[in-house]
Amino acid sequence: MARVGGFSSQRYPVAHVATMCGGFVMRQGSQLVEDVQIDSRLCSRGSLFFALPGAHADGVSYVGKAALLGCSAVVVSHADTTRALEMVGSYPCAVIAVRDTLSALQTLAREYRKLFAQVTAVGITGSCGKSTTKEAIAAITSTLGNTVKTPGNLNSEIGLPLSILQLQGDTRYGIFELGIDHVGEMDRMVSMLKPDIGLLTNIGISHLEKFNSRATILAEKGKLFHPAMQMGFVSEDCPFAKVLEMRSKLSLKRYGMGDIQAVDKGLDGWDLTFEGERFHVNCVGKHLLSDVFGAIQVGLALGADKADIAQGLEGFLPMQGRSYVHKSGVTIIDDSYNASLDSTTSILGYLAGLKWKGSKKVVLGSMKELGKESRGAHAKVARQLFASPMGNTYLYGPEMKGAYDLLRQLGYASPLFYTDDFSELEQSIVEKTRCGDLYLLKASRSMAMERLIPSISQAG
Missing domain, CATH: 3.40.1390.10 (MurE/MurF, N-terminal domain)
Structure with missing residues (x-):
């Protein structure tokens, strides 16, 4: 290890x-x-x-x-x-x-961070898209100077101090992911890191069970934009930008597609052109592309030029579990790292519009920690599936039972399967897998849907 x-x-x-x-x-x-x-x-x-x-x-x-x-x-x-x-x-x-x-670990990280005044620290938060944005920003800053980034998903109040402790004397940029799931956590993270630049990807209903309301999620994640911050970024699609500005007293920069031309290459990603520089990113879906757009804007703010951006992002790959494509006899879109309502509906919409010669199949596990919004969120997923039937639909986990019942009630046109038993799920999928199939795996982290990848790949 x-x-x-x-x-x-x-x-x-x-x-x-x-x-x-x-x-x-x-x-x-x-x-x-x-x-x-x-x-x-x-x-x-x-x-x-x-x-x-x-x-x-x-x-x-x-x-x-x-x-x-x-x-x-x-x-x-x-x-x-x-x-x-x-x-x-x-x-x-x-x-x-x-x-x-x-608290001692966090205090150590805070004191250690103070030793590296030369490091420009970027803090990234949001309901989804944090990891991809972090990786893309780090890819760009690595062309400018030595860069430290959050390893994997060490983005919690335990993971962040361990990430900060990677800083070295020659580090110029620190790109850190700040994931929170309870009130007060962002205060401790900002106290440790004191990010110079902040980026908020979106405000959804992830971890609503612990936060109780979207207003609380907004208030807590918005604390990223602390008074001493040099610059803050938020997606142009975020409806809460003005509220965030008012509370932080910062003028936040909106990021979006801007002058970037994007050509969708399907499961091969996107061909992008920025100020005449062409490069390719292996990101599947518009939701990940938006994260890349945010990274480009942060890169520009840090002094990167178009050549630096093209060099840094050429061939950029998302992390495993974030719409990562596995290609073999059976193609798998592994989006199993986590699931919010926004990220689930986005990838389902992408899959519905994707041209594919074989059968498109979806395996959806429960979206966890949604509290009082859970039943409604799973029902929205069911209605989206009903509007765009797949070759086979597999639903797994107790929260998905409501989606299954609703699809049956609506008269879902495609083969539909539900279970709360992983072995039963795996067996049913393997029996019906054929060479040329395309699978989407999507669920919250605790469902561990990536366990299906070896058996699906071998079955094809």
């Missing part, structure tokens, strides 16, 4: 690190700290292990393993200090005590 956080090329004495995270050294150690980990399995000589509280087991339970692997120091809560000292035993591992381990 690869390391996900660290001090990069920096090395610090344990006492200095303790001060940076607001803790006290309860047991001294002789090793310098070289990287930061929250997974004891990734620890080695020089690691600083944060014993974070977990859903099933607290991190302090793994302090002994971290020490065994050569960890320089462990960070534990005051309440766990005695236990941690016993677990460390005779290993040459320091123990740092803090009030709260997660």
